[in-house]
Amino acid sequence: MTHASVDVLVIGGGNAGLCAAIAARRAGASVHVVEAAPKFYRGGNTRHTRNMRCAHDSATEILSGPYTEAEFYEDLLRVTQGNTNEDLARLMIRESKDILNWIVDQGVRWQPSLGGTLSLGRTNSFFLGGGRAMLNALYLTAEKLGVTFAYDSEVVDLELEGGYCRAAIIKQPDGSQRIEAKAVVAAAGGFEANIDWLKEAWGPSAENFLIRGTPYNRGTLLKMLIDKGVAEVGDPTQCHAVAIDARAPKFDGGIITRLDCVVFGIVVNNRAERFYDEGEDIWPKRYAIWGRLVAQQPDQIAYILFDAPSLNLFMPSLFPPIEAPTIPALAEKLGLDSAGLEATVSAFNTAVRPGTFDDKVLDDCRTEGLTPPKSHWARKIETAPFYAYPVRPGITFTYLGVRVDGDARMQMADGKAAENLFAAGEIMAGNVLGRGYAAGIGMTIGSVFGRIAGREAASHARQ
Amino acid sequence: MHASDALTEADRLMTVCNSCRYCEGLCAVFPAMEMRRSFGDGDLNYLANLCHACGACYVDCQFSPPHEFNVNVPKTLAIVRAESWELYAWPGFLAGLFRRNGVAIALITAISVAAFLFLFMRAGDVAMVIPADAPASFYRIMPHNVMAGLFGGAFAFALLALVMSLRNFWLDIGEPVTTLAAPKPLWQAIRDASTLRYLDGGGVGCFNADERPDDRRRFYHHLTFYGFLLCFAATSVGTLYHYLLGREAPYPLWDLPVVLGTLGGVGLIVGPIGLARAKRQRLPDMVDKSRSGMDVAFILMLVLTSVSGLALLALRSTPAMSGLLALHLGIVFALFVTLPYSRFVHGLYRFAALVRYAREREVHR
Numbered sequence: 057m058t059h060a061s062v063d064v065l066v067i068g069g070g071n072a073g074l075c076a077a078i079a080a081r082r083a084g085a086s087v088h089v090v091e092a093a094p095k096f097y098r099g100g101n102t103r104h105t106r107n108m109r110c111a112h113d114s115a116t117e118i119l120s121g122p123y124t125e126a127e128f129y130e131d132l133l134r135v136t137q138g139n140t141n142e143d144l145a146r147l148m149i150r151e152s153k154d155i156l157n158w159i160v161d162q163g164v165r166w167q168p169s170l171g172g173t174l175s176l177g178r179t180n181s182f183f184l185g186g187g188r189a190m191l192n193a194l195y196l197t198a199e200k201l202g203v204t205f206a207y208d209s210e211v212v213d214l215e216l217e218g219g220y221c222r223a224a225i226i227k228q229p230d231g232s233q234r235i236e237a238k239a240v241v242a243a244a245g246g247f248e249a250n251i252d253w254l255k256e257a258w259g260p261s262a263e264n265f266l267i268r269g270t271p272y273n274r275g276t277l278l279k280m281l282i283d284k285g286v287a288e289v290g291d292p293t294q295c296h297a298v299a300i301d302a303r304a305p306k307f308d309g310g311i312i313t314r315l316d317c318v319v320f321g322i323v324v325n326n327r328a329e330r331f332y333d334e335g336e337d338i339w340p341k342r343y344a345i346w347g348r349l350v351a352q353q354p355d356q357i358a359y360i361l362f363d364a365p366s367l368n369l370f371m372p373s374l375f376p377p378i379e380a381p382t383i384p385a386l387a388e389k390l391g392l393d394s395a396g397l398e399a400t401v402s403a404f405n406t407a408v409r410p411g412t413f414d415d416k417v418l419d420d421c422r423t424e425g426l427t428p429p430k431s432h433w434a435r436k437i438e439t440a441p442f443y444a445y446p447v448r449p450g451i452t453f454t455y456l457g458v459r460v461d462g463d464a465r466m467q468m469a470d471g472k473a474a475e476n477l478f479a480a481g482e483i484m485a486g487n488v489l490g491r492g493y494a495a496g497i498g499m500t501i502g503s504v505f506g507r508i509a510g511r512e513a514a515s516h517a518r519q
Numbered sequence: 520m521h522a523s524d525a526l527t528e529a530d531r532l533m534t535v536c537n538s539c540r541y542c543e544g545l546c547a548v549f550p551a552m553e554m555r556r557s558f559g560d561g562d563l564n565y566l567a568n569l570c571h572a573c574g575a576c577y578v579d580c581q582f583s584p585p586h587e588f589n590v591n592v593p594k595t596l597a598i599v600r601a602e603s604w605e606l607y608a609w610p611g612f613l614a615g616l617f618r619r620n621g622v623a624i625a626l627i628t629a630i631s632v633a634a635f636l637f638l639f640m641r642a643g644d645v646a647m648v649i650p651a652d653a654p655a656s657f658y659r660i661m662p663h664n665v666m667a668g669l670f671g672g673a674f675a676f677a678l679l680a681l682v683m684s685l686r687n688f689w690l691d692i693g694e695p696v697t698t699l700a701a702p703k704p705l706w707q708a709i710r711d712a713s714t715l716r717y718l719d720g721g722g723v724g725c726f727n728a729d730e731r732p733d734d735r736r737r738f739y740h741h742l743t744f745y746g747f748l749l750c751f752a753a754t755s756v757g758t759l760y761h762y763l764l765g766r767e768a769p770y771p772l773w774d775l776p777v778v779l780g781t782l783g784g785v786g787l788i789v790g791p792i793g794l795a796r797a798k799r800q801r802l803p804d805m806v807d808k809s810r811s812g813m814d815v816a817f818i819l820m821l822v823l824t825s826v827s828g829l830a831l832l833a834l835r836s837t838p839a840m841s842g843l844l845a846l847h848l849g850i851v852f853a854l855f856v857t858l859p860y861s862r863f864v865h866g867l868y869r870f871a872a873l874v875r876y877a878r879e880r881e882v883h884r
Contacts, residue, residue: 104581185544186539187581192730310582312582374538
């Protein structure tokens with residue numbers, strides 16, 4: 057075992073970790089970042105992100121209008137259904153205004169909202185080149201400032217007692233290292249890639265979940281912190297899940313396996329039965345419930361069915377839809393009961409009322425006398441060829457985290473504040489985001505609390 | 520089905536990229552891609568020639584290798600691009616010159632230089648002993664009309680071959696001829712090409728093996744391109760002097776053809792050498808190494824043209840003049856006749872692709 061010491065040790069090299077590292081280094085501390093992934097996969101789920109939600113009082117070059125602190129807070133209350141810590145939430149929103157400029161000073165570049173994301177043009181700033189471009193810029197800035205990095209370096213133990221962390225033990229391909237630190241920032245993400253842990257909450261069905269992001273968010277550090285007396289926050293059984301293409305790889309399929317076509321057709325399970333109102337609300341407001349809905353179906357699989365007129369109404373995705381000239385032929389390709397699928401489709405078609413189709417608003421195309429109903433955008437599925445996408449639950453992130461205060465300082469289960477332990481990013485997101493999600497909030501939490509954690513850790517290291 | 524493996528791979532990548540779109544702010548390729556849902560060979564050849572190979576999309580991509588999706592847009596488009604140049608070459612039987620391009624161009628140059636030397640020696644025991652500082656001594660070695668005829672012919676051939684190749688490209692991408700006559704896209708493309716707008720990696724420059732992007736390639740390309748234009752201008756002014764004013768070369772050092780040629784010549788030495796160096800510093804994963812011979816050959820031809828021209832200028836009053844003249848004329852002749860089958864064509868197709876892109880942007884707005 058080799059030995060080293062540093063003022064501030066940052067565990068995790070994503071958005072939150074890098075913001076912490078840069079802030080701590082700018083405050084004068086020596087900083088070392090350990091990243092569990094190999095270099096290419098550095099940065100956890102930040103690699104897959106594309107934007108950040110920040111409050112701003114007026115339009116900017118890339119944002120189409122103001123997004124006030126009050127409006128941001130209302131949006132947060134709505135998506136979390138009140139499951140948030142108001143003080144921390146308001147602090148985050150206040151700081152997000154400045155982060156919009158601070159992050160640019162760290163080399164990150166913005167661009168207007170991407171094609172197909174017009175609904176976010178006012179509230180969210182997009183990274184030019186996406187999340188990995190953002191990460192590359194942060195790494196380059198940190199490196200120029202003198203921050204050091206180690207990849208393939210997983211924390212396997214913490215010398216943590218009574219809220220004071222003396223050192224961390226790091227496992228590396230060529231041996232292990234003990235790093236003493238005056239302060240530690242935990243920014244190592246959630247546990248969504250730890251299938252065994254997911255099974256504790258979901259049972260065996262979690263085996264059939266796909267992980268949309270990094271395979272390295274195994275929650276090792278989170279579990280270690282909780283086991284060593286840090287207070288937890290957020291529901292351990294909850295995760296953010298959407299329905300993604302079932303043909304996606306088990307890990308790291310990212311954005312390109314998402315499907316935005318539920319509202320244009322019907323969704324059936326492997327018994328060829330519908331199970332939820334596909335047209336309940338506009339898609340961005342409902343896409344996050346479908347992961348859970350599919351998870352509750354037999355074998356955790358479902359099929360989105362639609363016909364020719366809908367083919368080009370939504371963003372393309374990685375895999376082409378499965379295509380057939382008739383509904384029974386499609387059923388055969390999907391391995392579903394032909395008669396059953398035909399019955400479901402014809403029952404749906406019979407229930408469709410005439411209306412004027414408009415996918416931009418809650419239109420009047422709906423079913424009548426059907427259970428479950430389809431409340432909007434219901435059009436008969438009758439024009440060949442017919443198409444289907446198989447979908448499975450895709451886990452984006454988990455909610456369980458460590459409790460922090462406004463200085464990003466961890467709180468112990470006994471109610472005391474930790475002495476030199478700070479947290480930022482997904483590992484503490486549950487403080488602000490108790491449930492639900494709104495686009496770009498994860499990155500806001502990462503950058504805002506990362507900067508605070510870095511600043512506070514450096515200040516602690518100086519004392 | 521696509522005509523080649525590279526096109527098949529490019530189709531796969533564009534499907535991946537079109538479902539992601541994170542790169543749409545980086546350059547022209549991705550917005551052009553977003554205007555389509557499926558990609559035929561012509562579409563892919565268009566996108567490949569639109570790509571400036573800055574590399575930003577490779578280092579920004581969460582799916583680049585070693586990720587299993589194996590997304591390598593710059594390299595794949597580089598291969599498609601080079602293959603497309605063969606496809607468009609006119610006359611078609613000369614397309615093979617693109618393959619083993621370095622060898623081909625070296626051979627043609629050597630033959631051309633040797634031919635000029637041979638011609639000069641035949642023409643003269645007389646010519647070789649003429650005092651070099653005698654007025655119009657170039658043309659005592661080779662009469663002006665012969666020289667103009669020879670190079671006019673070579674230039675006309677190159678021009679014809681380039682125009683016919685461009686026509687093949689334009690037909691392949693399925694763009695109406697009228698687009699080339701529309702003033703707005705043309706003007707937009709001139710602006711984008713003359714500033715190398717899309718060689719800036721989305722703002723920070725090209726991406727290198729050391730992970731520190733910089734703008735060197737754009738800088739050296741400007742030196743090369745504008746150096747080339749200045750040399751061309753020097754020749755044009757010289758021709759006008761000759762026919763309109765009856766003033767014959769060699770011109771005094773302060774005169775326009777010499778000044779333009781010297782400035783351009785310096786650009787054509789520093790630029791290509793800088794480009795060659797910058798090229799070596801690029802991230803190797805995204806470079807199509809199988810065709811580096813073509814790049815080296817073109818860079819070398821530009822440098823040789825310039826070095827031999829400047830040497831001729833410096834030593835035109837010495838006995839070395841006639842030998843240098845043969846060398847310079849041989850190189851320039853070879854440069855001209857190989858132009859349609861060299862790296863030079865990238866500029867032609869890229870400019871045409873930019874015109875089309877500007878037109879598409881208008882329509883889609």
